[in-house]
Amino acid sequence: MVLMSENKSYIPYQEIINYPEVEQGDKLVIASDITRLALISRKHQGAFDIREFIKSFQEKVGKEGTLLIPAYNHHLRPGESWDIKNTKPVTGVLAISVMNNMGFVRTKNPLHSFMVWGKHAGFYSGLENKSSFGNDSPFAHFAPHQAKMLCIGTSMADALTYVHFYEELAKVKYRKYKTFPIKYKDENGVMQLKDFYLFAKKMGWVSDFEYLEKKFRENKLIRDYNLNGLGVQLLSLKAAVPVIRKEILEEHARHISFFKPGLYAREVLKTYLYRLKLFTTSTDRIRHADNIH
Numbered sequence: 001m002v003l004m005s006e007n008k009s010y011i012p013y014q015e016i017i018n019y020p021e022v023e024q025g026d027k028l029v030i031a032s033d034i035t036r037l038a039l040i041s042r043k044h045q046g047a048f049d050i051r052e053f054i055k056s057f058q059e060k061v062g063k064e065g066t067l068l069i070p071a072y073n074h075h076l077r078p079g080e081s082w083d084i085k086n087t088k089p090v091t092g093v094l095a096i097s098v099m100n101n102m103g104f105v106r107t108k109n110p111l112h113s114f115m116v117w118g119k120h121a122g123f124y125s126g127l128e129n130k131s132s133f134g135n136d137s138p139f140a141h142f143a144p145h146q147a148k149m150l151c152i153g154t155s156m157a158d159a160l161t162y163v164h165f166y167e168e169l170a171k172v173k174y175r176k177y178k179t180f181p182i183k184y185k186d187e188n189g190v191m192q193l194k195d196f197y198l199f200a201k202k203m204g205w206v207s208d209f210e211y212l213e214k215k216f217r218e219n220k221l222i223r224d225y226n227l228n229g230l231g232v233q234l235l236s237l238k239a240a241v242p243v244i245r246k247e248i249l250e251e252h253a254r255h256i257s258f259f260k261p262g263l264y265a266r267e268v269l270k271t272y273l274y275r276l277k278l279f280t281t282s283t284d285r286i287r288h289a290d291n292i293h
Contacts, residue, residue, distance in 0.1 A: 011228055013041040014052055017060045019227055020150060020234045025064040027120065027147040028057070029237070031159035032069075032094045034152060040228050050097045058102075058117060066118035068138065068147070069104075070161065071095040074111050074198075081183040081191075082110035089113070107138055110182050111198055112161070114138055120145065131168070131177075131197040139165035143238040151233040156222065157213040162237060163244055163256070168199040170248050174257050175199045201257075203271075204264025211255035215243050
């Protein structure tokens with residue numbers, strides 16, 4: 001681990017981006033939980049301005065760079081509504097803060113969209129992928145575009161949705177296609193019913209990417225930083241591909257996907273009760289309370 005803050009008592013949040021090996025022209029996929037960062041910044045600087053934080057990233061990668069922030073709504077159920085301009089993502093405050101703001105645009109898949117800024121924003125926002133992780137999705141272009149993934153306050157093990165692209169590519173047996181008819185409102189305010197697809201986990205299966213993070217580290221692909229006591233990780237997604245593909249194709253995903261009979265029984269029961277309207281998920285309760293649609 002690179003302890004960048006050992007010799008400096010505090011790094012202003014506007015300078016955090018200067019410590020990972022991020023350069024002008026980089027394409028960054030940013031996964032974050034900035035709650036702790038905001039608390040630390042308020043303690044030391046008296047405030048935390050998320051716009052200033054995002055602006056520091058824009059200035060770092062420059063006009064030749066691209067920023068992609070996950071803006072997922074993977075909790076959506078078939079028949080529900082999604083508005084590209086107004087439906088708040090469930091992936092945190094960073095994505096919410098740049099909605100219709102600071103030059104960011106949103107990609108078009110309602111289940112797994114991104115807020116994008118920079119040189120390739122038009123390319124990514126122009127994609128029409130119906131499947132979240134298909135060959136025409138943003139995920140398919142990360143390696144060819146030499147994208148790096150930056151985790152702030154979270155880890156690759158928790159945030160590496162990118163693996164699902166290779167699971168779909170290999171048509172792994174523990175996932176299957178699920179159709180989502182969505183009431184879709186586009187950037188022009190036009191609402192229509194559209195079908196989208198997710199290569200979703202089958203009942204009883206769980207994913208765990210701790211093994212992949214360990215292999216990245218063993219192969220010296222991942223860079224770890226400790227900034228003001230906050231964990232930050234940087235990974236070249238192109239460099240990560242051979243490790244991911246080997247696990248899925250040669251190891252048959254045995255280190256990253258597991259079947260649990262007890263979970264299967266619970267999920268079957270919950271699905272049955274949900275259909276009878278006798279069960280409401282915590283995600284449903286939060287969504288309705290926040291009125292995010």
